[in-house]
Amino acid sequence: MDLANFNLKNNNYSLTLENLQNAIEKADKSSNVQAKAAAYSLLGNVYLELKRYSDAIETFNKSISLYQTLEPSAEMAYSFYNLGVCYIEKKEFSKAENYFRDAEQIYNELKIEGARDLINLQKGKVYKAKNEFQLATKILNTIVSKSDAEDTFKTKAEAYYLLGAIELENSRNNLALNYLNRAIELAKKYNNLEVQSNTYKALSESYERVLDLSKSHTFLKNHVLIKDSILAINQKKIGAEGFMSFKETERLKTIEQLDKENKAQAKATKFSKLISLLSIALISILSLLSLSLYKNNIIRSQTNKLLQDKNTELQLAKDKAEKASKARAEFLSTVSHELRTPLNAINGISHLLLEEKPKKSQLQYLTSLKFSGDYLLNFINDILEINRVESENIEIESINVNIKQLLEDLQNSFKDLASKNNNDFVLDIDENIPENLIGDPTKLSQIFINLINNALKFTKNGTVSVSAKIIPLETNEEDLTRIYFDINDNGIGIPPENQEAIFESFSQGSVEINRKYGGTGLGLAIVKRLVNLLGGEIKLKSDVNVGSSFSFALDFKIGHQTFVEVVKQYDSAVFSNKKVLVVEDNKINQMITKKMVENKEMICEIVDNGEEAITLVENNNFDLVLMDVHLPGINGTTATEKIRTFNKTIPIIALTAISLNENREMLLSFGMNDVITKPFNPDNFYKVIAQQLS
Numbered sequence: 296m297d298l299a300n301f302n303l304k305n306n307n308y309s310l311t312l313e314n315l316q317n318a319i320e321k322a323d324k325s326s327n328v329q330a331k332a333a334a335y336s337l338l339g340n341v342y343l344e345l346k347r348y349s350d351a352i353e354t355f356n357k358s359i360s361l362y363q364t365l366e367p368s369a370e371m372a373y374s375f376y377n378l379g380v381c382y383i384e385k386k387e388f389s390k391a392e393n394y395f396r397d398a399e400q401i402y403n404e405l406k407i408e409g410a411r412d413l414i415n416l417q418k419g420k421v422y423k424a425k426n427e428f429q430l431a432t433k434i435l436n437t438i439v440s441k442s443d444a445e446d447t448f449k450t451k452a453e454a455y456y457l458l459g460a461i462e463l464e465n466s467r468n469n470l471a472l473n474y475l476n477r478a479i480e481l482a483k484k485y486n487n488l489e490v491q492s493n494t495y496k497a498l499s500e501s502y503e504r505v506l507d508l509s510k511s512h513t514f515l516k517n518h519v520l521i522k523d524s525i526l527a528i529n530q531k532k533i534g535a536e537g538f539m540s541f542k543e544t545e546r547l548k549t550i551e552q553l554d555k556e557n558k559a560q561a562k563a564t565k566f567s568k569l570i571s572l573l574s575i576a577l578i579s580i581l582s583l584l585s586l587s588l589y590k591n592n593i594i595r596s597q598t599n600k601l602l603q604d605k606n607t608e609l610q611l612a613k614d615k616a617e618k619a620s621k622a623r624a625e626f627l628s629t630v631s632h633e634l635r636t637p638l639n640a641i642n643g644i645s646h647l648l649l650e651e652k653p654k655k656s657q658l659q660y661l662t663s664l665k666f667s668g669d670y671l672l673n674f675i676n677d678i679l680e681i682n683r684v685e686s687e688n689i690e691i692e693s694i695n696v697n698i699k700q701l702l703e704d705l706q707n708s709f710k711d712l713a714s715k716n717n718n719d720f721v722l723d724i725d726e727n728i729p730e731n732l733i734g735d736p737t738k739l740s741q742i743f744i745n746l747i748n749n750a751l752k753f754t755k756n757g758t759v760s761v762s763a764k765i766i767p768l769e770t771n772e773e774d775l776t777r778i779y780f781d782i783n784d785n786g787i788g789i790p791p792e793n794q795e796a797i798f799e800s801f802s803q804g805s806v807e808i809n810r811k812y813g814g815t816g817l818g819l820a821i822v823k824r825l826v827n828l829l830g831g832e833i834k835l836k837s838d839v840n841v842g843s844s845f846s847f848a849l850d851f852k853i854g855h856q857t858f859v860e861v862v863k864q865y866d867s868a869v870f871s872n873k874k875v876l877v878v879e880d881n882k883i884n885q886m887i888t889k890k891m892v893e894n895k896e897m898i899c900e901i902v903d904n905g906e907e908a909i910t911l912v913e914n915n916n917f918d919l920v921l922m923d924v925h926l927p928g929i930n931g932t933t934a935t936e937k938i939r940t941f942n943k944t945i946p947i948i949a950l951t952a953i954s955l956n957e958n959r960e961m962l963l964s965f966g967m968n969d970v971i972t973k974p975f976n977p978d979n980f981y982k983v984i985a986q987q988l989s
Contacts, residue, residue, distance in 0.1 A: 311341055319335070332365070343381060359371065369401075372410070375395075376395065380417060388425055412438050435454045435458050435461075439454050452484075453490050456474070478494045498514040502514065646891075692735040694733065698728055699724050701739060702763065705743055706722055722761050724762070725778075729776065734852075743761070745818035745821060746782040747761065750782055750784035759783070760782075761781070766778070766848060782845045787840065797819055829849050832847060870896055872896065873898065874918050875892050875984075878908040878920065879903065884923075891975070904928050905931060918988060919984065923950045924962070932962065947968055949970045
């Protein structure tokens with residue numbers, strides 16, 4: 296029996312069945328009723344776990360028949376309890392209640408209090424299944440009202456889930472969420488995958504009801520993942536063939552025993568009766584074989600139907616998740632576009648006021664306003680970027696990139712942040728790295744900007760270093776090189792328990808860190824996805840109050856031309872007396888754009904629709920057009936196409952709160968020369984205009 300229990304705990308059901316068969320035979324030989332009853336009880340548990348409820352009921356009844364020849368015991372009560380569980384699964388609730396009552400009576404006689412919660416939990420299931428929600432809630436509350444203890448986690452977790460499911464039925468969503476969240480917390484403590492899976496599914500439904508599709512999708516995804524884990528565990532259990540083999544062996548051994556008895560009796564009978572008995576035995580064997588084949592076909596048919604149902608359920612879940620993902624992308628696109636327009640006003644006006652030499656008492660407020668506007672803009676950009684890298688449409692560029700120049704440019708751009716926190720920012724670049732490599736400089740810059748920004752932000756009075764070293768390849772390819780990058784700091788470090796979650800969206804380790812240092816918690820999630828897209832894997836080593844090291848290796852093709860990046864600085868004289876047409880329907884944006892244009896001694900004229908813009912360009916000599924994309928009537932792209940039918944040379948720059956579907960290449964395809972996104976960065980605004988006027 297000990298060996299059977301050990302194999303059962305390790306989900307080795309085939310060995311468990313073999314051990315139990317041996318135990319039953321041994322108990323028979325020694326006439327040990329107690330041992331035989333215990334073996335049948337454990338065998339019933341095996342069938343119950345394998346969801347073979349009819350066989351479990353038959354076996355538990357054998358166990359109870361043997362126990363009834365002995366004094367009442369906890370083992371006998373437990374067999375009654377398990378019979379009740381079987382009948383719940385078969386939806387025969389009246390029988391289930393009778394067996395729970397028998398089990399409860401024996402436990403009370405023996406003064407065993409520990410089983411009360413188990414029985415109450417099953418009663419709660421029965422009441423819920425019968426839609427007697429008031430009775431179910433009352434009895435389940437007796438379980439959850441007890442203080443937390445390790446031996447109550449399992450029953451309390453399932454009780455909280457049932458209470459949450461009842462409140463969902465009653466459309467009390469907030470109360471349901473409280474119960475379900477508590478169920479998840481306890482289920483995780485003792486790793487009950489079944490309760491976790493059911494609760495995640497209920498949470499998904501609950502958040503779907505309040506139209507929080509993001510959370511609904513997250514919990515549905517958790518439900519599917521855990522369900523897959525349960526499926527993987529179940530696959531390790533005994534299959535239909537192993538089960539039927541055991542049942543066949545059990546029946547054949549019974550028949551063999553009967554055959555021996557018949558042969559002993561046949562010695563005193565005539566030869567004809569012996570022949571008759573042997574014929575009966577043969578017919579019985581053939582009947583059992585036929586029954587075995589019939590049952591096997593039924594089980595196979597049921598299994599196939601179950602698989603079809605599960606596949607349908609998974610497909611529905613997949614379709615639902617895809618719809619939720621699409622809805623999220625459209626929502627982010629709309630919200631970001633609507634936020635950029637007022638942000639353009641905030642950033643533009645604060646920039647203009649700061650340039651007009653405000654009073655010292657006003658300077659602090661204006662600086663804070665500009666900082667807040669920039670923070671909101673960065674937050675919007677991070678959300679759009681994480682959504683973009685998670686989509687399947689992202690493309691990898693293969694163009695010239697100079698690693699040394701890229702890192703030196705970044706070092707220069709981070710001088711102010713390094714100085715602010717009194718940090719040394721140093722580069723260590725391998726001299727053997729070729730000047731001209733083929734890669735994606737934009738995504739490389741995004742990776743380094745996020746990692747360097749974090750290192751400098753979380754380090755004070757320390758050192759941040761970025762190293763780039765050539766490391767050997769597994770193959771000898773002449774036009775390929777592998778570079779190992781390491782971004783190292785001696786800042787606050789990351790606790791071990793947070794190091795895995797730090798790469799998840801909106802994760803910063805703790806609320807205290809978020810409040811102290813700020814940020815969106817999206818930077819490292821973006822870094823991880825971009826590094827993976829480029830063929831690498833981000834690795835983290837960190838100790839609290841010692842520092843952190845983020846490293847990854849990427850492969851680059853070696854270019855055959857020297858890469859030289861020429862940075863053109865514009866001359867303000869290029870703006871003087873240039874005539875600019877601003878096509879913008881928003882009055883505040885009109886005011887800001889006009890002021891920024893006129894600050895550089897350019898002449899500005901404003902229209903608020905595409906039709907009038909076409910007429911003015913056709914009848915006047917403008918040096919440049921600043922064209923808003925979203926306009927009343929015909930939009931900016933259509934207006935640009937019409938202008939290009941009669942004027943191919945005038946520079947037209949798109950002004951847009953660019954969305955996920957409005958990429959730069961699309962706007963340029965309509966005949967625009969360049970794109971400036973709202974809110975404007977003043978330096979970039981003037982730089983783009985200067986390039987088009989030069």
